[in-house]
Structures are given as structure tokens and as C-alpha cells.
Amino acid sequence: MRERVQDSGNCKVAANRRLHPDSHTCDLCEARAFNMCNALEPEELARLAAIMSHQTVEAGGTFIEEGAAADDLFNLTSGTVKVFKLLSDGRCQITGFMMAGDFLGLSRGGTYAYSATAITPVTFCRFQRPQLRGLFNELPKIERQMLGLAMNELMAAQDQMVLLGRKTARERIASFLLTLSDRAVRRGRPGNPVDLPMTRGDIADYLGLTTETVSRSFTQLKTERVIALKGNHGVEILDLDALVEIAGIDERSTAMAFDTIA
Amino acid sequence: MRERVQDSGNCKVAANRRLHPDSHTCDLCEARAFNMCNALEPEELARLAAIMSHQTVEAGGTFIEEGAAADDLFNLTSGTVKVFKLLSDGRCQITGFMMAGDFLGLSRGGTYAYSATAITPVTFCRFQRPQLRGLFNELPKIERQMLGLAMNELMAAQDQMVLLGRKTARERIASFLLTLSDRAVRRGRPGNPVDLPMTRGDIADYLGLTTETVSRSFTQLKTERVIALKGNHGVEILDLDALVEIAGIDERSTAMAFDTIA
DNA sequence: AACAATCCTTGACCTGAATCAATGCGAGCC
DNA sequence: GGCTCGCATTGATTCAGGTCAAGGATTGTT
Incomplete structure (x- = not known):
């Protein structure tokens, strides 16, 4: 059944890692409210900005490859990225769609734990690990902020496990739409015509x-x-109550708040 | 298919939250090497010990209930706990089996994000959130250690998503056995007759x-x-290579190291 | 506008795992 | 030892979702 290599090679890692350096000021950063820079004073922000480079990747570009040396940490500022892991026979599991404010670059034993490909054109701040480590020592605020982000991601991962382990196809789709809508709202975008920048194949690889x-x-x-359906990349929710009902009622995520660890 | 309420109510939340206070010294704590106390000096450890209580829960006891006020944070010192989420119709997904060194008590909007039930008799350190928050400010080391733990858990969660979304039953079981064996070794216990304190139903609820x-x-x-099979709670691995092969070769977790974020 | 290259949808059929239904077994308890 | 009760195994059958196979719709390009 699952032995087949995924259709169009949605998740195959291409070697088109083209990074375009880009000027940028943190003052105007749209992602600032949700990411690790959030709690910083202007002076501290400047120190962070000093050790980072702001870059661009075009749609389709893979800028993190599972298993490669994990030299950098990334902080998305715009666009959508798919984070995925491959099995040796080509089966792909997308573990998340990342948007403005999310960080990327988890490592295990010095190598990246997953691959990441831009779905839309993407911009991010890029940090070299040793430099960031140094700044962590001086600005523990950043570390605290990241701990909060990591905890939130962990809870989202647990929701996803429930979805993958116990929900029907219909429930998965409903949950997915609600989650996407919710994330858009939390970023100040309209939650109703839900924007789906990814392909059906990507959605499939995300929902199992x-x-x-x-x-x-x-x-x-x-x-x-x-x-x-609004074309291939948009969905209008006509009956929200029905969709919530179908999703399985565990959508406490709808009321999700940003929690710190303690 | 999945509409049926899970068989024996493995995951139903019972109200037997019996906590037995217990004397304890951190010096002798077996879990210390893997948990958030790891990096602390004796003096700092004493400050942490001052705000915690060490407690015991018998097998079958549920000491965290999803949705309840998340007043405390727990740090397991011995025994095995199942962490799970329920859908409204009773379907259960176990998101993890926790052992010595793991922390428990993630919250969302002030309430616990999951339930936790002891599978074996369990001991843990319990912290009240406000007090722990205060200590975080003074000892950022703890926060750093927790960030590392959270990152590791996040990577484990991603591996589990691959398993739930893309692996066959056979592959799931093989992966599960290898992971458990590995965790035992990392805690200084024998990795080969693999100890399975949980029931088949629990394993099912964990593996989807x-x-x-x-x-x-x-x-x-x-x-x-x-x-x-060594009774119901033990498995001897006779052919490790075959098991690794069956598991799907993504078992980089076998070589998992503890990584800090940067 | 015509073309090409993807991506999406739909239909027919198949299969891995779920469901339904006994039966077996072992740990704890008189 | 024998009883019991929860857990585990095994078998027969069903079904949700996967696989295979066309077409149809978008999107980008010259």
C-alpha cells in the first residue's frame, strides 16, 4: 500500500538552495509580534540584528536538508514553508507548515532533524548557531521566548498526533482547515476564505x-x-459550526493562547 | 471504523488522584542526569528543592487531567506514565510514555493540555508554577535546560508523526521496540529484554x-x-538488524544526542 | 492564443487494518 | 490447588482509505 513512491515527488529534496541576501529592518518586521524577538528592547534588538542576515528563498527552494550540518537557525518573517521527513523508500511526512514567526532548524547530533522547502516565496532571518548561543547567555529573555515557542509547537505536535493516530480522513480535513484559519487570524489576516498555499499532495503528506x-x-x-472551493488554493467556510463538529470537538486550539512554561 | 469507543476504557480518566508525599534528597536522584536539575550547582539545587514537593502515585492513578487548572509542573523521578488526549467519543491517543527525567504539565490557556496516568508506581517532583516562574528569573540555567528538553521532545514528536502518518503496523511496532530499548539504555538499564510496562491496548493507543x-x-x-515474547511485559530482540530494517531506517533516534537549541 | 507542465478530480477496484467474536492464559486471591 | 478477572491471542469478516487509471482544470510561458 504505502510502498509506492509518492506521486510527483512533492517532497524530494532538490538542490536549489538559492539564498538571496536582503536588507531589512526589525522595526518594520511583521513577524515580530509572534517570534523570539518579541520581548526585546530596541537596543537588544539591535544586538540580535547585528548577528543575523535577512534572506529570501523562492518558491520550491529547499533551504534545510535533513542530515546536513545544522549550522544555522532560521526565523521566518514571511511566506510558507513545509517541514518534512522522508523514509528511505520515498514516503514523506510533512510535520508542519511554518509561517511568519516560526523558527526552523532543530538539530540532533549536529545535523538537521528535518528538511524544509519554501511553498511560496519566503523571507527569514538567519543566525549562525555559535553567535546565537553567545547572545543567549547575555539575553536570557530570548531563551525564555523560545521556550514558550517550543512549548506551543509541542502542543501543536500533540494535537497532530491525535489527528494522525485517531481521526478519519474527513475529520482530518476539517481540523486542518480550522487550524489554518485560526493561524491566519492570529496573524491578523482574514480567517475565512482560508488560504491554502500548498498543493493537495502536500496536504496529504501532512495529514497522513x-x-x-x-x-x-x-x-x-x-x-x-x-x-x-475557491480555485485550488482557497476554501471558503460556509458552515463553521458544522466544520467544528466534524473536526471532532477537541479544537481547543481555537482558543489557544500563548503560554509560558511556568 | 474508528467510531467505536475504545475497548476496555484504557484511557478513561478515573478520579483516583492519590498523591503520597515522600521525603527525598536530590543528591541521590536517579533522574538528575536527564532532567532540568542537571546543570545546577548544589546551592542552586537546594533552592529548587525548597519550592518542590516529592510525591508518589500508585499504578493506575491519574494525576493530570486535560482541561483542569494547570497549577503544577511535574518532573518524573521514577516509574512510567502515559500521557494522552481523548476525543469526545472516547477515542484515545497516547502522545507519549514518560519516564525518569521527563517533565509533565504543559498548559494552554491555564489548563492542562493532556491527561497523565501512572502505568507503574511513579514518583515525581512537583512544582507550583508561580514559584517556579520566580526561580526561572534567578536561575536562567534551568530555563536553558528545559529548552533543551523541550527541543528533544519536539523532535521525538516529529518522529512519532512520521510513524503515525506513514508507517505500516509492522513498522510501527518495530520502531516502538527500538525506541523503548534505546531509552532504557540511555537511562543505564539493559536495552535488550525490552521492558513493556504498558498493556497492548496502551501500545495500540500510542501507535494509532x-x-x-x-x-x-x-x-x-x-x-x-x-x-x-517474555510474558506480556517483556520482549527479547533476537535479530536487531532485522528489526532496524523493518522499522524503516529513519531511526536516527538511535544515535540521538542531547542538543541545545543553539 | 496555443502549448506544456502540473495539479486536481473522479471512477473502479483492492487491501491493510478495523471490527466482531470467541477462546486462551496468567497473575493475584482465597 | 482452583477460581476469577482482566489481558492477550486468534479467526472470520468488513470497510475506509489506498492504488491504479483516466480525464479535466490551472498556471505559467513563449
């Missing part, structure tokens, strides 16, 4: 399904007038 | 399968002489 099943589930929800 | 499928997979691996 196949392209065909994702498509069929969308069609089913459309037929029931719970959603309407 | 049913009791029956878990049992069948064990039987299959036994028939192939890859493992031998």
Missing part, C-alpha cells in the same frame, strides 16, 4: 492521507455545503 | 492501531524469529 483522499474529502464537504 | 493489530504484529515478528 493520499492526494486522492484529500480531494474526495474536499468534494464531500463541498457537496454538503460546509465549504466552497 | 488496535489491540488486535498490535497483538498480530507481535505474533508475526515472533514467528519470524525477530523477537521473542
Whole structure:
């Protein structure tokens, strides 16, 4: 069943790691409210800015490869990235879609724990680990902020485990749409026509399904007038209550707040 | 398919939250090497000890309930705990088995994000959040250590997503056995007869399968002489290479090291 | 506008794991 | 020892979602 190599090689790692350096000022950063820079004073922000470079990756570009030396840590400022892991036979699991404010670059034994590919054009701040480590010592605030981010990600990961382990295809799609809508709102964007920058194949690789099943589930929800499809990259939620009901009611994430560890 | 309420109510939350206070000295703590106390000097450890209470929960006791006020943070010192989330119809997903050194008590909006039940008798250190928060300000080392622990857990969660989203039943069981063996070794215990304190139902709820499928997979691996069953709570690995091969080769976790964030 | 290259949808069919249903077994307890 | 009760195994059957196979719709390019 799952022996087949994923269709169009959605997740195959291409070697097009083209990084475009870019000027940038933290003052105007849209992502600032949700990321590790959040708690910093202007003077501290300047110190952080001094050790980072702001860069761009075009859609389709893979800028982190699982297993490569984990030299850098990334902080997304715009665009959407898929983070994924591959099995040796090509099966792919996307562990998350990252957006402005999310950090990237977890390492295990000095090498990246996953690959990351831009789905849309992406911008990020890039830090070299040794330099960032030095700054951590002087500005423990950053570390605290990152701990909060990591905890939030951990809780999202646990929700995803529930989804992957115990939900039906229909429930997974409903949960996915609600989560995306919610994340958009939290970033100050409209939550209703939900923006889906990724392909059906990506959604499938995220939800532990196949392209065909994702498509069929969308069609089913459309037929029931719970959603309407706006081209390939948009979904309008017509009946939010129904969608929440279908998703399985554990959507406490809808009320998710940013918690610190203690 | 998944509509059925889980068999024996493995994961139903019982109200037997019996906490036995217990005297304890950090000097002799077995868990110290892997948990947040690791980096502390004796003097600092004493300050941490001052704000904690050491307690015991008997097997079967539920000491964290999803949705309840998240007043405390826990630090396991011995025994095994299952951490799980329930869907409204009773479907259960165990998001992790926690052992000595692991921390418990993630919260979202002031309430616990999951439930936790002791599988064996368990001991832990318990901290009240406000007090711990105060100590964080004075001893940022603790925060750093926790960030490392959280990152490690996040990577483990990502591995589990790969397992739940893309692996076959057989691969899940093989991966599970290897992971458990590995964790035992890292805690200075024998890695080979693998100790399985949990029931088949718990394993099923962790791997996104049913009791029956878990049992069948064990039987299959036994028939192939890859493992031998030692009663219900032990498995001897007879052919490690075969098991690694079956697990899907992404078991970099075997070589997992403790990484700090930067 | 025509083309190409993806991506998406739909249909027919198949299969791995779930479900339903006994039966076996072992740890704790008189 | 024998009883019991929860857990584990095994078998028969079903079904959700995967696989295979066309087409149809978008999107980008010249």
C-alpha cells in the first residue's frame, strides 16, 4: 500500500538552495509580534540584528536538508514553508507548515532533524548557531521566548498526533482547515476564505492521507455545503459550526493562547 | 471504523488522584542526569528543592487531567506514565510514555493540555508554577535546560508523526521496540529484554492501531524469529538488524544526542 | 492564443487494518 | 490447588482509505 513512491515527488529534496541576501529592518518586521524577538528592547534588538542576515528563498527552494550540518537557525518573517521527513523508500511526512514567526532548524547530533522547502516565496532571518548561543547567555529573555515557542509547537505536535493516530480522513480535513484559519487570524489576516498555499499532495503528506483522499474529502464537504472551493488554493467556510463538529470537538486550539512554561 | 469507543476504557480518566508525599534528597536522584536539575550547582539545587514537593502515585492513578487548572509542573523521578488526549467519543491517543527525567504539565490557556496516568508506581517532583516562574528569573540555567528538553521532545514528536502518518503496523511496532530499548539504555538499564510496562491496548493507543493489530504484529515478528515474547511485559530482540530494517531506517533516534537549541 | 507542465478530480477496484467474536492464559486471591 | 478477572491471542469478516487509471482544470510561458 504505502510502498509506492509518492506521486510527483512533492517532497524530494532538490538542490536549489538559492539564498538571496536582503536588507531589512526589525522595526518594520511583521513577524515580530509572534517570534523570539518579541520581548526585546530596541537596543537588544539591535544586538540580535547585528548577528543575523535577512534572506529570501523562492518558491520550491529547499533551504534545510535533513542530515546536513545544522549550522544555522532560521526565523521566518514571511511566506510558507513545509517541514518534512522522508523514509528511505520515498514516503514523506510533512510535520508542519511554518509561517511568519516560526523558527526552523532543530538539530540532533549536529545535523538537521528535518528538511524544509519554501511553498511560496519566503523571507527569514538567519543566525549562525555559535553567535546565537553567545547572545543567549547575555539575553536570557530570548531563551525564555523560545521556550514558550517550543512549548506551543509541542502542543501543536500533540494535537497532530491525535489527528494522525485517531481521526478519519474527513475529520482530518476539517481540523486542518480550522487550524489554518485560526493561524491566519492570529496573524491578523482574514480567517475565512482560508488560504491554502500548498498543493493537495502536500496536504496529504501532512495529514497522513493520499492526494486522492484529500480531494474526495474536499468534494464531500463541498457537496454538503460546509465549504466552497475557491480555485485550488482557497476554501471558503460556509458552515463553521458544522466544520467544528466534524473536526471532532477537541479544537481547543481555537482558543489557544500563548503560554509560558511556568 | 474508528467510531467505536475504545475497548476496555484504557484511557478513561478515573478520579483516583492519590498523591503520597515522600521525603527525598536530590543528591541521590536517579533522574538528575536527564532532567532540568542537571546543570545546577548544589546551592542552586537546594533552592529548587525548597519550592518542590516529592510525591508518589500508585499504578493506575491519574494525576493530570486535560482541561483542569494547570497549577503544577511535574518532573518524573521514577516509574512510567502515559500521557494522552481523548476525543469526545472516547477515542484515545497516547502522545507519549514518560519516564525518569521527563517533565509533565504543559498548559494552554491555564489548563492542562493532556491527561497523565501512572502505568507503574511513579514518583515525581512537583512544582507550583508561580514559584517556579520566580526561580526561572534567578536561575536562567534551568530555563536553558528545559529548552533543551523541550527541543528533544519536539523532535521525538516529529518522529512519532512520521510513524503515525506513514508507517505500516509492522513498522510501527518495530520502531516502538527500538525506541523503548534505546531509552532504557540511555537511562543505564539493559536495552535488550525490552521492558513493556504498558498493556497492548496502551501500545495500540500510542501507535494509532488496535489491540488486535498490535497483538498480530507481535505474533508475526515472533514467528519470524525477530523477537521473542517474555510474558506480556517483556520482549527479547533476537535479530536487531532485522528489526532496524523493518522499522524503516529513519531511526536516527538511535544515535540521538542531547542538543541545545543553539 | 496555443502549448506544456502540473495539479486536481473522479471512477473502479483492492487491501491493510478495523471490527466482531470467541477462546486462551496468567497473575493475584482465597 | 482452583477460581476469577482482566489481558492477550486468534479467526472470520468488513470497510475506509489506498492504488491504479483516466480525464479535466490551472498556471505559467513563449
